[in-house]
Amino acid sequence: MNTDTQYLHQVAESDYEHGWSTDIASDTIPKGLNEEVIRLISAKKQDPDWMLESRLRAFRHWETLASDTDKYPRWAHLDHPEINFQDISYYSAPGSKPRYESLDEVDPELLQTFEALGIPLEEQKVLAGVAVDAVVDSVSVTTTFKEELAKLGIIFCSFTEAIENHGDLVRKYMGSVVPHTDNFYAALNAAVFSDGSFCYIPPGVRCPMELSTYFRINQAGTGQFERTLIVAEEGSYVSYLEGCTAPRRDENQLHAAVVEIIAHKDAEVKYSTIQNWYPGNAEGKGGVFNFVTKRGICEGTGSKISWTQLETGSAITWKYPSVILKGDHSIGEFYSVAFTKGRQQADTGTKMLHLGRNTSSTIISKGISAGQSNNSYRGLVRINKRAENARNFAQCDSMLLGDRCGAHTFPYLEIHNPTAQVEHEATTSKVGEDQMFYCQQRGISEQDAIKLLVSGFCQEILTKLPMEFAVEARKLLAIELEGSVG
Amino acid sequence: MTPILEIRGLQASVEDMPILKGVDLSVNPGEVHAIMGPNGSGKSTLASILAGREDYEIDGGTVHYRGDDLLEMDVDERAREGVFLAFQYPVELPGVSMMNFLKQAVNSVREHRGQEPLGAAALLRLAKEKAALIELNPRLKQRSVNQGFSGGEKKRNEIFQLAMLEPAMAILDETDSGLDIDALRSVAHGVNQLRNPDRGFLIITHYQRLLNYIVPDFVHVMVDGQIVQSAGKELALELEKRGYDWVYDHISA
Ligand SMILES: Nc1ncnc2c1ncn2[C@@H]1O[C@H](COP(=O)(O)OP(=O)(O)OP(=O)(O)O)[C@@H](O)[C@H]1O
Numbered sequence: 085m086n087t088d089t090q091y092l093h094q095v096a097e098s099d100y101e102h103g104w105s106t107d108i109a110s111d112t113i114p115k116g117l118n119e120e121v122i123r124l125i126s127a128k129k130q131d132p133d134w135m136l137e138s139r140l141r142a143f144r145h146w147e148t149l150a151s152d153t154d155k156y157p158r159w160a161h162l163d164h165p166e167i168n169f170q171d172i173s174y175y176s177a178p179g180s181k182p183r184y185e186s187l188d189e190v191d192p193e194l195l196q197t198f199e200a201l202g203i204p205l206e207e208q209k210v211l212a213g214v215a216v217d218a219v220v221d222s223v224s225v226t227t228t229f230k231e232e233l234a235k236l237g238i239i240f241c242s243f244t245e246a247i248e249n250h251g252d253l254v255r256k257y258m259g260s261v262v263p264h265t266d267n268f269y270a271a272l273n274a275a276v277f278s279d280g281s282f283c284y285i286p287p288g289v290r291c292p293m294e295l296s297t298y299f300r301i302n303q304a305g306t307g308q309f310e311r312t313l314i315v316a317e318e319g320s321y322v323s324y325l326e327g328c329t330a331p332r333r334d335e336n337q338l339h340a341a342v343v344e345i346i347a348h349k350d351a352e353v354k355y356s357t358i359q360n361w362y363p364g365n366a367e368g369k370g371g372v373f374n375f376v377t378k379r380g381i382c383e384g385t386g387s388k389i390s391w392t393q394l395e396t397g398s399a400i401t402w403k404y405p406s407v408i409l410k411g412d413h414s415i416g417e418f419y420s421v422a423f424t425k426g427r428q429q430a431d432t433g434t435k436m437l438h439l440g441r442n443t444s445s446t447i448i449s450k451g452i453s454a455g456q457s458n459n460s461y462r463g464l465v466r467i468n469k470r471a472e473n474a475r476n477f478a479q480c481d482s483m484l485l486g487d488r489c490g491a492h493t494f495p496y497l498e499i500h501n502p503t504a505q506v507e508h509e510a511t512t513s514k515v516g517e518d519q520m521f522y523c524q525q526r527g528i529s530e531q532d533a534i535k536l537l538v539s540g541f542c543q544e545i546l547t548k549l550p551m552e553f554a555v556e557a558r559k560l561l562a563i564e565l566e567g568s569v570g
Numbered sequence: 571m572t573p574i575l576e577i578r579g580l581q582a583s584v585e586d587m588p589i590l591k592g593v594d595l596s597v598n599p600g601e602v603h604a605i606m607g608p609n610g611s612g613k614s615t616l617a618s619i620l621a622g623r624e625d626y627e628i629d630g631g632t633v634h635y636r637g638d639d640l641l642e643m644d645v646d647e648r649a650r651e652g653v654f655l656a657f658q659y660p661v662e663l664p665g666v667s668m669m670n671f672l673k674q675a676v677n678s679v680r681e682h683r684g685q686e687p688l689g690a691a692a693l694l695r696l697a698k699e700k701a702a703l704i705e706l707n708p709r710l711k712q713r714s715v716n717q718g719f720s721g722g723e724k725k726r727n728e729i730f731q732l733a734m735l736e737p738a739m740a741i742l743d744e745t746d747s748g749l750d751i752d753a754l755r756s757v758a759h760g761v762n763q764l765r766n767p768d769r770g771f772l773i774i775t776h777y778q779r780l781l782n783y784i785v786p787d788f789v790h791v792m793v794d795g796q797i798v799q800s801a802g803k804e805l806a807l808e809l810e811k812r813g814y815d816w817v818y819d820h821i822s823a
């Protein structure tokens with residue numbers, strides 16, 4: 085049995101024999117967070133000692149933050165109830181406990197969306213939390229792809245597997261870009277994370293496929309505290325896709341993921357995200373709180389990292405994919421579309437930290453707000469003293485659908501080198517009555533006209549997404565817009 | 571024969587300011603009507619109301635389109651039923667590609683007519699054919715709708731869409747303004763090709779010149795929200811010669 089199927093069997097059976105408390109056999113552990121819980125999670129994950137130590141260090145740091153209410157991050161333009169961190173269960177065996185016996189029990193609205201997106205039936209079941217056989221069709225597909233990747237020396241596996249089989253790499257890089265001391269949620273994640281993905285591209289290798297598209301099923305259910313680590317060695321290239329357009333319903337309100345990317349000399353990493361977590365009902369109840377730390381470092385000369393994202397889900401989004409431009413001539417990019425409706429709140433943006441010479445960064449952010457939602461862009465561009473000839477271009481456009489929603493931009497600039505060239509542009513617009521009238525005069529319905537105009541507004545970003553993702557993204561946007569206006 | 575368009579005693583206002591003060595006009599299938607008249611007399615207002623713009627209060631009168639109450643219909647419904655307005659000032663739609671826009675428009679209309687939607691290849695073929703007809707620069711089809719188009723290109727694009735959608739009633743609001751002489755000729759040529767026994771045209775213009783190329787069946791003069799004079803194509807020549815003062819004298823006489 086290869087490691088791959090081993091992992092799936094573990095997930096499916098998920099009763100770990102050895103342990104030190106009766107809780108071990110159960111799928112979920114009791115609510116609350118303390119050192120014992122960390123040890124329990126670690127035991128369930130069969131962590132090596134160094135991993136347990138790392139979790140404990142993070143947890144102790146988090147405790148100092150959590151015990152001091154001043155240290156909880158409150159600067160974002162978000163309004164949410166106080167989160168009781170002791171009222172959350174921090175581990176549940178991924179995908180092991182189906183919530184429903186059949187698709188008939190699932191919310192019909194959700195199924196309608198699945199249909200509209202053209203998601204195969206088996207995947208629908210997994211995504212909705214319906215019981216399925218442990219070995220679904222696409223598992224064999226997964227295995228084939230992994231074999232192909234392995235021939236090139238590419239490692240692409242679950243974080244758990246990586247800890248077990250590639251411990252040295254994980255130890256070397258984990259926490260090197262987002263240390264547990266970085267922020268409140270990074271500390272929490274480092275202490276309790278349950279799984280995630282690991283990706284390693286050896287020197288000079290161009291990854292021949294978009295990673296993770298084919299692994300949609302495996303991703304679902306690893307949920308709450310994911311961790312992703314991508315290492316691109318000298319001269320390598322990889323395009324990585326995260327998430328999927330299918331709405332992911334989850335009982336877990338709090339999500340705190342960490343993504344780290346390391347790009348060595350002349351390496352390029354393209355990271356694309358579609359985020360569509362459950363936003364809650366019309367009053368905003370029950371939606372996911374999504375607090376993510378994503379950061380990449382352009383470690384080597386001439387390296388490049390780009391973040392492209394389409395954010396449509398979650399009740400609350402707090403997310404700033406960032407790039408540390410350390411290598412000379414390195415390039416950082418951030419392309420984002422954030423769509424909010426109902427009572428959703430998004431505070432998202434980026435940080436571009438220029439350390440090396442001749443570094444350049446580009447930020448293009450498109451925010452669309454409908455209903456009573458709030459959509460904020462928050463971006464920091466810092467040019468350090470040593471960063472000769474750094475360049476940054478930032479463009480933030482907001483579009484308002486209706487007059488009860490809000491759009492805000494918070495650009496921060498810190499320039500410590502006089503040779504820097506920084507440009508910032510911001511616009512706010514409403515969908516024009518004239519534009520609507522023009523479309524409708526050509527026979528296009530009001531709803532279709534709005535979709536057309538909004539997707540036109542985002543066009544620049546959507547074309548940055550890998551082809552098949554872009555098609556899904558456009559569909560998703562259209563579905564999200566359905567009924568959100570007019 | 572039912573007229574395509576039958577306007578009777580149409581009165582309309584904006585913020586209590588009357589603009590149309592009783593307009594009567596009938597367009598039968600196959601006819602081309604020209605409306606002329608001084609600036610601010612209400613020509614564009616009439617066109618906008620026919621297309622369904624909501625900025626105006628209808629204070630009286632009726633408009634029937636092929637026998638149905640036009641004023642009851644939504645903007646997109648009117649369009650699908652075959653009412654087309656070539657705008658005096660076409661708006662730009664940033665990021666909305668011409669082909670995507672045309673696909674949605676053409677297929678909305680086709681669906682309404684009970685026809686199969688056109689696939690990408692068939693649509694491209696049709697677009698190519700129609701673009702050639704009105705001599706639209708083929709590169710414009712690869713851009714966003716009207717974005718960065720020159721004034722003349724925008725006007726030509728309106729007629730291109732007219733050709734694509736094949737409406738029963740085409741209203742052209744000053745399509746000739748801003749066209750150079752060659753463009754005027756080719757747009758007029760396009761319109762002439764689109765004339766047919768089932769289609770009606772309402773052409774708003776300030777210049778007799780256009781009417782040399784598109785020869786109208788009737789010419790109307792609108793002054794201060796009313797059609798004060800209607801005659802054959804020779805009226806346009808008369809106006810060109812004598813100016814609107816002559817019309818004013820005519821009215822008061
Ligand atoms: N939405 C509006 N709000 C206020 N006034 C309006 C509006 N639309 C039209 N008007 C006024 O109604 C009058 C008629 O305007 P309209 O555009 O119909 O004239 P026109 O005959 O098309 O003129 P032109 O030859 O200059 O194009 C003008 O005085 C104009 O200012």
Ligand SMILES: [Mg+2]
Nearest residue numbers: 613614615658
């Ligand atoms: Mg006018």
